[in-house]
Amino acid sequence: MREIVSPEQAEAIVRALAVALVGAGVVGGAVASAFVRPRRAAPGAGGLIALAGGLVYVLWAIYDAVIARLGLDSVKALLINLGIFVIIGVAYGVLAARVWRWAGWQPGGHG
Numbered sequence: 001m002r003e004i005v006s007p008e009q010a011e012a013i014v015r016a017l018a019v020a021l022v023g024a025g026v027v028g029g030a031v032a033s034a035f036v037r038p039r040r041a042a043p044g045a046g047g048l049i050a051l052a053g054g055l056v057y058v059l060w061a062i063y064d065a066v067i068a069r070l071g072l073d074s075v076k077a078l079l080i081n082l083g084i085f086v087i088i089g090v091a092y093g094v095l096a097a098r099v100w101r102w103a104g105w106q107p108g109g110h111g
Contacts, residue, residue: 014060021053041103048096059088 005013029046036042063081070077 011060011064014057018053018057018060021056022050023053025050025053038104041100044099044103048099051095052092055088055092059085 025046025048027046028049029043032042032045033039036045062084066077066080066084070080
């Protein structure tokens with residue numbers, strides 16, 4: 001029996017997604033700066049998207065390393081990965097909130 005997706009294919013998919021998010025953040029932030037007010041909100045949003053691309057790849061590498069060390073069926077690996085993902089997710093959320101506040105952007109586009 002073989003896997004539906006090989007480890008090499010999974011790595012390539014995650015890498016492509018990370019690169020695409022970084023590119024989308026850079027291009028999206030540049031394009032949005034023509035339409036979003038206040039103007040500094042667009043690079044903030046683009047930067048957050050680009051950062052998400054980098055985090056996707058870093059978190060994948062951490063997840064892969066923990067699973068390689070402890071095994072896929074390990075509760076310890078699950079809890080370690082859960083803790084790492086929660087900590088990074090909360091930190092990213094706090095950063096996003098600060099960027100939005102700094103940029104003066106209001107949800108709904110009334111900034």
